Amino acid sequence: MAPDRETEPYIGLMSGTSTDGVDGVLADLGGGSIRVLASAGLALPDGLRHELLALNAPGPDELARAARAANALADCYAAVTHDLLARAGLPASGVRAIGAHGQTVRHAPESGYTLQINAPARLAERTGIAVVADFRSRDVAAGGQGAPLVPAFHAARFGCGAGRAVLNLGGIANLTVLEDPVRGFDTGPANMLMDAWVLKHLGLPYDRDGAWAAQGRCHDGLLAALLAEPWFGLAPPKSTGRDLFSPAWLDGRLAALPAGDRPAPADVQATLLRLSADTIAGAVRRHAPGTREILACGGGARNPVFMDALARALPCRLTTTDAYGVPAQDVEALAFAWLAQAHLRGRPACLPAVTGARHATIAGCLYPA
Structure with a gap:
């Protein structure tokens, strides 16, 4: 598939609280459409899965362990991205952005924070595609729950x-x-x-x-x-x-x-x-x-x-x-492709009626290619 001026390819990547693997979709979001072009998945390596679960609780050397786990997760995200590109026959340059949620290891909006392990700069570097990540923090800063995002x-x-x-x-x-x-x-x-x-x-x-x-x-x-x-x-x-x-x-x-x-x-x-x-x-x-x-x-x-x-x-x-x-199985990953597009278009996607925030916010932060 070759992109034309009417298509808007985005990639969405999701690894949820089950920590069983990464789900990914490549979708065309152009012209108001929401159409899956390819989907792929990857089971998380046992060692990474166990570390992500362990990082949900206090432990020794957490900062370094979290950084290493973030890099390993970004490498899994990159592998799924390359698989999606191959399945769709699309070059990295044809994709507008990747929406990558990361792995939640702390979620305490009542204390004013939420934390997702991720390495979006590494993902952008390994794929050559802009990455939108950190979807929850702005809503939490506005007094919201930062969830649900979808x-x-x-x-x-x-x-x-x-x-x-x-x-x-x-x-x-x-x-x-x-x-x-x-x-x-x-x-x-x-x-x-x-x-x-x-x-x-x-x-x-x-x-x-x-x-x-x-x-x-x-x-x-x-x-x-x-x-x-x-x-x-x-x-x-x-x-x-x-x-x-x-x-x-x-x-x-x-x-x-x-x-x-x-x-x-x-x-x-x-x-x-x-x-x-x-x-x-x-x-x-x-x-x-x-x-x-x-x-x-x-x-x-x-x-x-x-x-x-x-x-x-x-x-x-x-x-x-x-x-x-x-x-x-594609819905959540597709949602993060859509959220990446919403960020690039400056469209608020965190809704006060959902999260309880003081106002609607634009979700995510951009890491250019």
């Missing part, structure tokens, strides 16, 4: 009205309510706790197709203890991450159960899946009661056991973004 994109791609919402099932679940004004908020864990638990007990990065959760049974006592978390009762705008929903958070609630009533590991997995489904459904009922259809995306949309639990729990129809022309 509701403005969801509205641009899937439209507003008719009781529709988009549900991203990454490490954290976040919901975009496609009404005027667009609203969005995190609902709590999606895959994050399940991924951590299966890694601890089976050594696997995730529970493929929910097979292990399907072997267990929900433990009512543990589920009640997990649902008692005060964060679930907060009203939007709100966001969260590993700072709260960490393995230590789960371990503390397991330890508080009576000694003779500790669930088996597979039962814990089944309970964590139920927790995600019930908190999502509860958030829809409380904060988006007019929703009639939810379009799911992200890795969790490929988990049939999770999707079945969600369909039973939700008070509305559940489908995936595939039904609207965007593969569920």
Whole structure:
């Protein structure tokens, strides 16, 4: 494919809280279109994945370790970028910019900061393409949550009205309510706790197709203890991450159960899946009661056991973004291509109705090619 004056190729790269890999898309955003030209992915090397997870908690020599991890992550981003260019038959000079989110390791908007590990200058150097990164900080500086970042994109791609919402099932679940004004908020864990638990007990990065959760049974006592978390009762705008929903958070609630009533590991997995489904459904009922259809995306949309639990729990129809022309795995990466374009055009993409900021802000910082 050769670019012409009507096309606007952008690349979006995303590695989410699940830390399982990098998803990338090359998209044409010219003339108001949002069209995926190529998609690619790369599993994170085990050593990098473990280091990124470790950096979510205080530890020795954090600054140097974070810098090394950022460089390694940028190299993964560059590899996915080159793969996308090869698949699309497009030279680097034909791409306007890369939107690269980085890996969140601290998210504390209530304390005025959020931190994503990234090395955008290195990525620009290794690809020869301008990079837009650091999408959350300006919104946090304006008093917002800095998250979710994608509701403005969801509205641009899937439209507003008719009781529709988009549900991203990454490490954290976040919901975009496609009404005027667009609203969005995190609902709590999606895959994050399940991924951590299966890694601890089976050594696997995730529970493929929910097979292990399907072997267990929900433990009512543990589920009640997990649902008692005060964060679930907060009203939007709100966001969260590993700072709260960490393995230590789960371990503390397991330890508080009576000694003779500790669930088996597979039962814990089944309970964590139920927790995600019930908190999502509860958030829809409380904060988006007019929703009639939810379009799911992200890795969790490929988990049939999770999707079945969600369909039973939700008070509305559940489908995936595939039904609207965007593969569920591509949505977040595509959003960061769109956010990169929004930055270059000076278009605010962080919305006060979503984040609670004092005003709308232009997301990201530019690293020229």
